[in-house]
Amino acid sequence: MTTPPSATEPVVLADHTTLRLGGPAARFVNATTAAELVEVVTAADSAREPLLVLGGGSNLVISDAGFDGTVVRVGTSGRRIDRLSDGRVQLTVEAGEDWDEVVAHTVANDLGGLECLSGIPGLVGATPVQNVGAYGVEITDVLVSVDLLDRESGQVRMVPAAELGLAYRTSVLKGKDNAVVLRARFALTDGGRSAPIAYAELARTxxxxxxxxxxxxxxxxxxxxxxxxxxxxxxxxxxxxxxxxSFFTNPILAEDELPAVLDRVAARVGADVAMPRYPATEGHLKLSAAWLIERAGFGKGHSARDGRVSLSTKHTLALTNRGSASTADLLALAAEVRDGVRAAFGVRLHPEPVLIGCEL
Structure with missing residues (x-):
């Protein structure tokens, strides 16, 4: 196990997040095997010490104050391909593997199922927590099971995907700290053909x-x-x-809430403008957060805090650090966008990343 740094050399968590934001960790440990990861987590729990399990840092917003406890980075590695019958394949991957490298590995081996999830940052262990998805595919479509460390019992158990409550960008694991993903198993297909293309933009291209x-x-x-x-x-x-x-999830509304929203849309952008909406769970519709943000007056590149943070110049759903931002700067921009959308359309946006030591 990597020796934790001394108190005079704190690890700055900004160096471990894709936002490049976050203060220091009181203690930082890099666990390179599942056994080491279990050991660190169990020891911290026994000592009743605050613990943050850190993956690729792609879905975290960490406060400027940092984390006053142990941060354990998931540095585990290992992949196994088991070819089953009838062209079916099971891929088993340790939680610390880089997600996009795993996707590239499956494509190089002519396995279908993960290709639409290319380019997503982060580690394998985070994908079921968030039910990561893109271009018409979600983790729930391919996940077989995960091995979890149950922090209450200290036991490791295999949990089928059906028991994880996988839904739009969430699961029973999200926002909770009672379990740690150690590895995941995915059901793929052999033969070099993709899953059916479900996303219109991708199909056209x-x-x-x-x-x-x-x-x-x-x-x-x-x-x-x-x-x-x-x-x-x-x-x-x-x-x-x-x-x-994407900083905000696409909002899901009950169908009976829609008329009031459409009235606000008509008043703001015109009755002849169609607001995109898509079927969600029964009796609910999913709206486009990006569409709402733009029509509320927040265009690509909209900036705040003297330009230290802005919406991406390429995509309004991404809130970006322009190089010298603080977490406080980012949250101020997020609040401005959230409040602006609610004032314009009566729809509340919710953040997709996990907030550590801060709130919106």
Missing amino acids: LGVEVGDRAPVGEVRKVVLELRRGKGMVLDAVDNDTWSAG
Whole structure:
């Protein structure tokens, strides 16, 4: 196990998040095996010490004060491909593996199922927590099970995906600290063909119909191109990628709430303007957060705090650090956008990242 730094050399958590924001950790440990990860978590729990399990830092907003406890970075590695019958494949991956490297590995091995999730930053262990999704595919579509450390009992158990409460950008694990993902298993297909293409923009760019399949390598290439065009592929020299990805989830409303929202839309942007909406759970509709943000007056590149933070110049859902921001700056911009959308349309936006030591 990596020796934690001395008290005179605190680890700055901004160096471990894609937003490049966050203060120091009181203690920082890098766990390189599942056994080490279990040991650190169990020891901290026994001592009743605050603990933050850190993956790729792509979905975290950490306060400027940092974290007054142990931060354990998930540095575990390992992948295994088990080819089953009838072209089915099970992929088992340790939680500390880089997600996009895993997707690239499946594409290189002609496995279908993960290609639409190319370019998403972070580690494998975070994907079921958030039920990560993009371009018509979510983790719930491919996840078989996870191995969890139950922090209450100290036991490791395998939990089927069906018991994780996977829903739009959430699960029973999100926002809670009673379990730690150690590894995950995914059901893929052999033969080099993608999952059915479900996202219209991706289908158009590929030149196929919605519902068709395409070569996994081509799908990955196009998804990465689309994400780069929106500033959603990490680039150290591009401040548009100094973000936590989409900062707000697409709001889900009960159908009987829709007329009031449409009245506000008509009053603000005109009765002939169609607000995009999509089916969600029974009796509910999903709205486009990006559409609402833009129509509320927050365009791409909208900035705050003397330009230290802004909406991405490529995508209004990403809140970005322009290089010298603080977490307080970012949250001020987030509050401005959230409150502006609510004032304009009566819809409340909710943050997608996990907030550590701060609130919105």
